[in-house]
Amino acid sequence: MKTVGIIVEYNPLHNGHVYHFEQSKLVSGTDTVVAVMSGSFLQRGEPAIVCKWARTEMALRMGADLVLELPVAYSTQPAEWFAYGAISALEATGVVDAFCFGSESGDLELLRSAARRLHEADNREAPDHADMTAGSLTGLAPSFQDAIRSRLKSGLSYPSAYAAAAGRLLAEESEEDWLAKPNNTLGLHYLLALERLHGTMRPYTIQRQKADYNQTDISDERIASATALRKLLSGEADTEAVRPFVPAYTRRILQREWEAGRAPVSWASFYAPLFARLAVTSPSEMAEFGEVTEGLEHRIARCLHEVQPSAGEPFEQLMQALKTKRYTRTKLQRMMTRILLNHRKIDLSPDLLRGGVPYLRVLGFTAAGQALLKAMRKTASVPVVTKAASFRHPFLDMDIRSATVHASAYRQPSKAELFRDYYEPPVRLADEV
């Protein structure tokens, strides 16, 4: 039995994800699939539209065999740490032979050679990460960081500055601006993490069509991005609108969550607690939170005064007020996530993150997944956690608390929903028929 790893969010799981899932098994020639999935808060700095258990069930119904939760310490991070956490989780299982990711380029060797050269630059300049301090957000070579910083100073956003600096380092062997594409960037970081972790998994990539649109083998009538689907669902009383774009089980699970008052969850759900927190936090205390960099604490304090809740959705107004060319929406949302969840820089220091995931939290499994779990008793390099209540780690506390905050947005949450991590065993597909 060969196993492939995939890194997912399924917010919500749609037909494009099914395509990627089938292709991942096909190109890697594997039978079983381990999915590392973000929990309650996601890479773009947003709460998940439905809880992690519902999304786990979607993944299992599609055919994933084991779903592991990417700790929120990594899941709501820029590409470098997100990728590092996810790859470290797959490696830590000891049972994953390969991993597969989507990219705009589809050219593994291009990405891999870029990752190797970035890693060599790291090693040349900081062989043991010896010069990395808590102030350094990345594990990148200092000269490369300098190159990014100088581009930031010229007003570029971080992703643009990164792409420009990396393009320069890599001597721009490609004519087109391939590094500026988000899934190429993420893929590059998966491969960079693999180098850094001396990983043994074999990487594969599948070429993504532009934002999953215009695929020739699947008609437009069946494919839409997760962002587009969340927009369709926003403010809706039921989930009818997404029917053409998602598998039947996604629709059924979403509808169940809607009817139970557990969805949809969005930033609009958290404005009251976020606003109260922002209002009572001094700029100097604000600067202690993750992602509050470069004096953004003062900008937040000023922009808070621009919000007019009587004139529309207040979180959206806050984002509009905060936005500049320099700060992407994603960066600002990640910052708000850290503030809402009380995640300080000191809780997320490079020293803490560099160890990789310190546990593997099991969200769900099939019969084949159960066999994998059994094998992992011998192979896993970190504890495998099936009961959150019986394991303690600061990162796990953060995961549990973030799920509680997520659930606090439900219509009238029960205590079992608010503290579901303590009550809920992993989702088992056999139980769900």
Next chain:
Amino acid sequence: MKTVGIIVEYNPLHNGHVYHFEQSKLVSGTDTVVAVMSGSFLQRGEPAIVCKWARTEMALRMGADLVLELPVAYSTQPAEWFAYGAISALEATGVVDAFCFGSESGDLELLRSAARRLHEADNREAPDHADMTAGSLTGLAPSFQDAIRSRLKSGLSYPSAYAAAAGRLLAEESEEDWLAKPNNTLGLHYLLALERLHGTMRPYTIQRQKADYNQTDISDERIASATALRKLLSGEADTEAVRPFVPAYTRRILQREWEAGRAPVSWASFYAPLFARLAVTSPSEMAEFGEVTEGLEHRIARCLHEVQPSAGEPFEQLMQALKTKRYTRTKLQRMMTRILLNHRKIDLSPDLLRGGVPYLRVLGFTAAGQALLKAMRKTASVPVVTKAASFRHPFLDMDIRSATVHASAYRQPSKAELFRDYYEPPVRLADEV
């Protein structure tokens, strides 16, 4: 012109308050009245039912000439610091000749002699407050604190332990348990503060009828406590229910606030931000907040798991879960206020509080009040603040932030309402006709 000071909350202003107001002028033989009023959060650890500007207007319409805001650093405190802050504010004006408070006993000499003996004990044991550390919440003599502590250990609540220890110190010259009555305790602390501050105001007390009920000169049909009135108003779409118990202007102002979506504000309005904050705060961080004493941080974490928002009002459930014989509802609510408002012990240390109010924030005035303000340019011992935006002090920041949090509970607050402290000049009665 002689001036009397009163210490008020007016939550809301009712017929019993009018009686106290008239009596205060009468017994002190004064013409003008300065009211020191709590702002957005009150002594019992509750948000005010309507904002401080609306309550200022009530006070001015009744006849108060100048309304000053008691900083939230003092307003949401046990009796000792609440009284100390309020008396320091009246003294700091330099224009108040007398102050008058209600008490169950009505016996000024009994209270005054008790206050003097407590103050002598302070002086004997800690003449310069030299041994007071940040851990000591009160300015009381160490031996008296020990006496309170030993009674706390036997399971008494703080007010009961205080009354028992003070009764002992004062050799129980009274047969009845007069110190256990809340307004006697508060009165004792006003007089103790006067001693400590070497105040020059002449004190007066007016005997309160039991909870303002059964007064002979005002029939029961017109008198109810503020607590009873808030209960009548809770969840009501209009303010009709309180009509018999309040002056016409109170009713009109309340109705205006109701119709504008700015009232009623209660703890139920803040459950979402409070819960989110409690959920993401570790016990050790929780212990840094004001009033989180004696391991209550662990009790909060446990009790949070008892809350079932689907089964009723969640703040009430949390209070029920937290409550023991030892902790009064008031103590627990003050603790929640400190957590909601992000007030840490270090922000409210005895060293900071002992200086008395560091500014006099003017909330409103009449023509006579304006004359007082003019006189205060020469007499006031601290800055007189009429524009919050043009003065900076950590306590004033706390006042402004607490008003922002209070306003965030409005139906759909405008930014002018959220940050009203920056926009709103003092209420002037002449403008309000």
